Structure formats: structure tokens, C-alpha cells
Amino acid sequence: MTAVITLCSAARLDHVRRQQRLLTTEPVRRIVVWLDADAPPPxxxxxxxxxxxxxxxxxxxxxxxxxxxxxxxxxLLVFLDADCLPGPELFTRYRSAADAHPDALLCGPVTYLPEGVRPEHADALPPLTAPHAARPAPPAGENVVAGPDDYRLFWSLSFAVTAKTWSVLGGFDEAYEGYGGEDTDLAWTARQAGVPLVWTGGAHAYHQHHPTSSPPWQHLDDILRNGRLFADRWGFWPMRGWLDAFAEAGAIKHTAAGWERTQAPRRLSSRP
Structure with missing residues (x-):
């Protein structure tokens, strides 16, 4: 049996409801994890x-x-973020890849949909396919084993693992709270454990548009805290592009102890 696991908060409720409507046609078990303090909606x-x-x-x-x-x-566990819609072949392609690579961390391509595009039916998705150029997107049915340097490209917004591989990885490290770092940590855990990273052709997910900032100012304190945790463990700081952007804006500085704010930290909210 395949289970699809989605995190959700009030900020992404409309996205998840659209996702869940598409999932009703799939032979999968659906699990929604509600992350807000208040009681979850149905x-x-x-x-x-x-x-x-x-x-x-x-x-x-x-x-x-x-x-x-x-x-x-x-x-088979498929993790699909709140703002992602499953392509018509996402589950069959992940299942096929898991059969061929049962010990691997499987990652499908992700298309970022433009503002105002809100597909309500799975057959509307294929014409919109334009995978993000930052990661490999093999042809449908082709699975490519990544090199050791590619683990930095792992994104948790759409991936799959067999139950056995999930056990080998031990799941995400729960020391990470708030936004950022936990997915790169999982990738480096996989690399250290010899778990292959496999780019899964045809397992398309479609990221629904929502307002954001670049760099993500609302997550600055999370990124610094989780980045330090990652650096203490793995010897380097993740999310370097964002750190450089924050530094260029004068918000953080690099010291002998790592990256730090240039002003007293303020409480910021974070949502997936």
C-alpha cells in the first residue's frame, strides 16, 4: 500500500484542500498532519x-x-508538501522506481505554477509541466542515480521512500524546529548511510503559487538556528544562498562562531 503524507497549517488550507480533492481519485492512503495549535479542520x-x-x-x-x-x-511512503499537487503519474512512477531501487531516496521533478493558475483536475496538469531547472528531470520511466554532490539538491516537497529505507534513515531529526535545514539534514544522513538518491522521471508534482519573499525574511531566525545545528553536525552551513542575501542586506554577519544577527533577534512566525 502507498501512503501520502502532507503537512498543513491554516496558511495553506486552500492549497491542501485542492490537493486532497485530486488525491481522492488515487488508490492511496491519505494522512494530513495539522501543524497549528488549534484543532484541525476535517x-x-x-x-x-x-x-x-x-x-x-x-x-x-x-x-x-x-x-x-x-x-x-x-x-511506500510519499511525502507531498501542502502546496503541491500530484501529477497523474506521480504515484505509479514512484512505485515503479521503488520496485527498481527499493533502497533509495526517490525524488520527482517539481513544476512551479504561475500566480492565478489553480488546476482542479489532474488532466489539467501535464500541459503545465515545466520542471524547475535547479534539479535533473529525467524522461518519464527513467530513473537516474545521483552523484555524491547532488544530495544538496534534495527537496522534501515531493519525495518517496520504501518503509524499509525510511527505517534505515531513521526519519527527520526532530531537533530542527521551524523552517529550514531538516530536509538537507535528511539528505546528508542518506549520503552518510549509503542510501542512493534517485531522480525519478515522470513523478511530477506541481507547486501551487503563494506569496513569498526572497530571501525569506520571515524565517531568518529559524534559518540561523537550524543552520547552526546543521553546521555543528555536518561541518558546513546549509541554505548558503539565503545566508549570503541576508548578509548583503546587512541583517547578519559571519563571525568565528558562525552566522549571527547584526541586531537583537525578534520573534518571527513560520509556516510551511
Whole structure:
């Protein structure tokens, strides 16, 4: 059985409801993890798991782990972020890739949809396909084993693993709270454990547009805190492009102890 696990908060409720409507036509078990403090709304046909925020914000790592625990009887786990729609072949392509590479971390291409485009039916998605150029996008049915340097390209917004591989990885590290770092940490854990990263052709996901900032100022404190945790563990700071942008804007500086704010930190909210 395939289980699809999605994190959700009030900020992405409309995105998840659109996603869940598309998922009703798929033979998958649906698990929605609600990350806000208040009680979750209903998601018809889906199992809902409630993981309230922690001290530093939403528990993205812990939420994914709880979703996987709820799907303990599934042999294939597909993680799909709140703002992502599944392409018509996403599950069949992930399943086929898992059959061929049962010990791998599987990643499909992601298309970022423009503002105002809100597909309501799966057959509307293929004409919109334009995979993000930052990562490989093999042809449908082709699976490409990534090189050691490609683990930095892992994105948690759409990926799949067999239950056995999930056990090998041990899930996401729940020391990460709020936004950023937990997905790169999982990728480096996979690399260290010898778990292959496989680019899965045809497993298309479609990211629904929502307002954001670049760099993500609302997540600055999360990025610094989680970046330091990652650096202490792996010897370098992740999310370097954002750090450079924050530094150029004068918000942070690099010291002997790592990246730090140039002013007293203020409490910022974070949402997936």
C-alpha cells in the first residue's frame, strides 16, 4: 500500500484542500498532519494527525515523522508538501522506481505554477509541466542515480521512500524546529548511510503559487538556528544562498562562531 503524507497549517488550507480533492481519485492512503495549535479542520477521507507547534515554531520534521508513524502499515511512503499537487503519474512512477531501487531516496521533478493558475483536475496538469531547472528531470520511466554532490539538491516537497529505507534513515531529526535545514539534514544522513538518491522521471508534482519573499525574511531566525545545528553536525552551513542575501542586506554577519544577527533577534512566525 502507498501512503501520502502532507503537512498543513491554516496558511495553506486552500492549497491542501485542492490537493486532497485530486488525491481522492488515487488508490492511496491519505494522512494530513495539522501543524497549528488549534484543532484541525476535517479532511474527508484522510486520517488527520495533530502536531502542535513547539518552542521555536512549527514542527515540520516531527510532523513528517508522525505522519510516517501513522502509515506504519504502508510499504511506500510519499511525502507531498501542502502546496503541491500530484501529477497523474506521480504515484505509479514512484512505485515503479521503488520496485527498481527499493533502497533509495526517490525524488520527482517539481513544476512551479504561475500566480492565478489553480488546476482542479489532474488532466489539467501535464500541459503545465515545466520542471524547475535547479534539479535533473529525467524522461518519464527513467530513473537516474545521483552523484555524491547532488544530495544538496534534495527537496522534501515531493519525495518517496520504501518503509524499509525510511527505517534505515531513521526519519527527520526532530531537533530542527521551524523552517529550514531538516530536509538537507535528511539528505546528508542518506549520503552518510549509503542510501542512493534517485531522480525519478515522470513523478511530477506541481507547486501551487503563494506569496513569498526572497530571501525569506520571515524565517531568518529559524534559518540561523537550524543552520547552526546543521553546521555543528555536518561541518558546513546549509541554505548558503539565503545566508549570503541576508548578509548583503546587512541583517547578519559571519563571525568565528558562525552566522549571527547584526541586531537583537525578534520573534518571527513560520509556516510551511
Amino acid at each position: 479532511f474527508p477521507g484522510a486520517e488527520v494527525v495533530h502536531v502542535p507547534p513547539g518552542r521555536h515554531g512549527m514542527l515540520l520534521a516531527a510532523g513528517r515523522n508522525r505522519g510516517a508513524l501513522a502509515a506504519a502499515d504502508a510499504d
